[in-house]
Amino acid sequence: MDIKTIAVIGAGTMGRGIAYAAALGGYRTMLEDVRPPMLEQGVAYIRKSLQEGVARGKVSAEQQQSALANLSTATTVEVAAREADLVIEAVPEDMRLKIGLFTELDRVARPGCILASNTSSLSITEMAAVTARRKQCIGLHFFNPVPKMKLLEIVRALETDDPTLAACQEVGRRMGKEVVVVRDSPGFITSRINALIGNEAFHLLQEGVASARDIDTALKLGLNHPMGPFELVDLVGLDVRLSILEYLHRTLGDKFKPCPLLVQYVKDGRLGKKVGRGVYEYEEGKK
Numbered sequence: 001m002d003i004k005t006i007a008v009i010g011a012g013t014m015g016r017g018i019a020y021a022a023a024l025g026g027y028r029t030m031l032e033d034v035r036p037p038m039l040e041q042g043v044a045y046i047r048k049s050l051q052e053g054v055a056r057g058k059v060s061a062e063q064q065q066s067a068l069a070n071l072s073t074a075t076t077v078e079v080a081a082r083e084a085d086l087v088i089e090a091v092p093e094d095m096r097l098k099i100g101l102f103t104e105l106d107r108v109a110r111p112g113c114i115l116a117s118n119t120s121s122l123s124i125t126e127m128a129a130v131t132a133r134r135k136q137c138i139g140l141h142f143f144n145p146v147p148k149m150k151l152l153e154i155v156r157a158l159e160t161d162d163p164t165l166a167a168c169q170e171v172g173r174r175m176g177k178e179v180v181v182v183r184d185s186p187g188f189i190t191s192r193i194n195a196l197i198g199n200e201a202f203h204l205l206q207e208g209v210a211s212a213r214d215i216d217t218a219l220k221l222g223l224n225h226p227m228g229p230f231e232l233v234d235l236v237g238l239d240v241r242l243s244i245l246e247y248l249h250r251t252l253g254d255k256f257k258p259c260p261l262l263v264q265y266v267k268d269g270r271l272g273k274k275v276g277r278g279v280y281e282y283e284e285g286k287k
């Protein structure tokens with residue numbers, strides 16, 4: 001399978017990051033969102049990230065130009081998907097939404113086009129089951145911030161075939177990512193472990209064992225995590241983390257039961273950096 005054109009559905013944080021990696025990897029890339037302002041912000045983010053890549057010596061001026069030339073936008077799924085060899089969806093983590101999208105993509109994408117989800121925990125097999133191309137459905141789990149994160153976690157659904165897996169491994173390599181392959185299972189490798197660490201940090205805070213700042217410092221300096229668990233959950237979104245934990249709790253059992261303090265923060269609207277307050281308070285542009 002020779003992938004030349006990639007469509008990315010959803011221009012939020014993850015979609016725009018994936019489109020950056022695709023365009024830089026040399027693929028004709030179409031970023032889709034029904035909201036034109038999101039597309040404008042997405043393209044601005046890609047331009048800024050390319051500029052940053054050049055400043056850091058990671059991207060050459062030629063690569064920057066050709067990535068921008070590779071990039072285009074669309075406001076409907078149909079227009080984005082009809083020419084694509086690979087479609088990667090990065091819409092919110094709601095299975096009903098993903099099922100609806102996979103149903104539509106199966107109708108509008110060419111036969112043989114691979115359908116991928118960037119879900120961080122949900123079942124790829126369940127999404128594949130609504131299509132007539134189960135063998136060409138797969139999970140491509142990228143990490144935030146995509147330009148700086150080196151991993152691509154590839155999720156093999158029950159019926160994903162070898163050519164689809166091989167094609168996606170090659171896409172990951174051309175995007176400059178290290179690839180790991182995991183069988184479809186709730187939370188895969190990364191979200192399953194990350195959710196437990198993050199939940200335990202909330203238990204420590206709830207029990208008054210240490211302050212949020214000290215828990216973050218301990219993990220950064222004592223365990224060499226690049227970010228503390230509260231800095232990270234503020235970046236990812238407390239609502240996102242809670243919904244992952246609820247799903248893992250339902251599918252894998254009690255060890256993933258969300259900490260009541262996390263539930264309370266979400267009810268209070270402390271959703272993270274995106275709203276200016278999570279575990280920490282944020283002023284415009286600084287923590």
Ligand code: CAA
Pocket residue numbers: 049050052053056058059119120142143144145147148149191226227232236240
């Ligand atoms: N283009 C290309 N490369 C770039 C770039 C760009 N625009 N910007 C940076 N880079 C490169 C840098 O040159 C550097 O490369 P080397 O390691 O080869 O030198 C690399 O990207 C990292 O950049 P920095 O060293 O400047 O990064 P940093 O020290 O500022 O660290 C961080 C930033 C990588 C985000 C770090 O804080 C970190 O790892 N934090 C944890 C983030 C994390 O865990 N994310 C996952 C969240 S969970 C998720 O996303 C999925 C989910 O399921 C919810």
